[in-house]
Amino acid sequence: MENINWLEYENQAYGKGYEIICGVDEAGRGPLAGPVYAAAVILPKGYIIDGVNDSKKLSEKKRDLLFDKIIEECVCCGIGVADEKEIDEINILQATFLAMRRAVDSLDIKPDIALIDGNKKPGLDIDEWDIVKGDSKSANIAAASIIAKVSRDRYMLQMAEKYPEYQFEKHKGYGTKLHYEMIEKYGISPIHRKTFLKKFFQK
Numbered sequence: 001m002e003n004i005n006w007l008e009y010e011n012q013a014y015g016k017g018y019e020i021i022c023g024v025d026e027a028g029r030g031p032l033a034g035p036v037y038a039a040a041v042i043l044p045k046g047y048i049i050d051g052v053n054d055s056k057k058l059s060e061k062k063r064d065l066l067f068d069k070i071i072e073e074c075v076c077c078g079i080g081v082a083d084e085k086e087i088d089e090i091n092i093l094q095a096t097f098l099a100m101r102r103a104v105d106s107l108d109i110k111p112d113i114a115l116i117d118g119n120k121k122p123g124l125d126i127d128e129w130d131i132v133k134g135d136s137k138s139a140n141i142a143a144a145s146i147i148a149k150v151s152r153d154r155y156m157l158q159m160a161e162k163y164p165e166y167q168f169e170k171h172k173g174y175g176t177k178l179h180y181e182m183i184e185k186y187g188i189s190p191i192h193r194k195t196f197l198k199k200f201f202q203k
Contacts, residue, residue: 004136006052006138006139008137009129009131010045010115010138013115014045020042020075020110021112021113021115022040022042022111022113022114022115022144023040023041023042023043023115023138023139023141023143024040024041024100024141025039025116025142027149028152029092029096030175031173031175031193031196032173032179032183032192032193032196032197033084033159033166033168033192033193034152034156034191034193035081035083035084035087036092036152037079037080037149037151037155038081038099038102038103038144038148039078039145040077040080040104040106040107040114041077042074042077042107042109042111042140043073043074051066052139053136053142054136055135055142055145055150056145057136063150067147070143071147074143075109076109077147078102078104078106078107079103079147080098080099080101080102080104082098082099084191084192088194092193093120097120097122098122100116100122103144104124104126110126113128113129114127114128114129115129115131115134115141116129116130117130117133117141117144118130118134119132153172156168156169157169165182166183166186167179167182175196187200188200
């Protein structure tokens with residue numbers, strides 16, 4: 001495990017009088033298809049789930065195991081989604097913020113403050129701190145990154161069954177060589193983000 005103080009920001013927040021802290025992160029800003037997911041996680045005070053890290057640094061198997069552990073051991077967890085139509089309508093940044101707000105709004109317990117991964121605030125109705133690379137600095141954000149990533153990947157596996165020709169199970173909608181080849185061959189599916197694929201509409 002890297003030598004990181006996973007509770008540095010949580011402890012700063014507790015020191016300022018906040019009592020219920022949630023971490024918020026997203027998954028799926030970059031893909032050409034499917035929704036953007038966000039998760040909000042409230043861990044017990046002072047608690048670090050062993051093995052939790054930025055979801056991008058973990059294997060799929062490890063993420064799946066930690067997903068179950070986080071769900072079991074967190075105080076509560078919320079998931080928010082903005083679909084490809086919303087992404088096309090309001091742009092990916094605003095859709096990401098929308099998914100984050102939905103994730104926080106779906107929590108059973110209202111937090112006092114949200115620690116947000118990134119350098120921008122989504123505009124919650126509670127205090128929010130944006131933390132660059134927060135998913136590798138904060139226990140709550142790292143947990144949220146895993147919940148968001150696994151939730152989105154599982155959704156894309158369902159879409160792979162619905163649209164097998166695109167082989168979403170292999171790339172989860174990201175712009176791989178294989179994915180572009182499948183779009184060239186089969187055109188655009190109902191779950192593709194049209195604003196990400198403008199060149200295919202210019203033919």
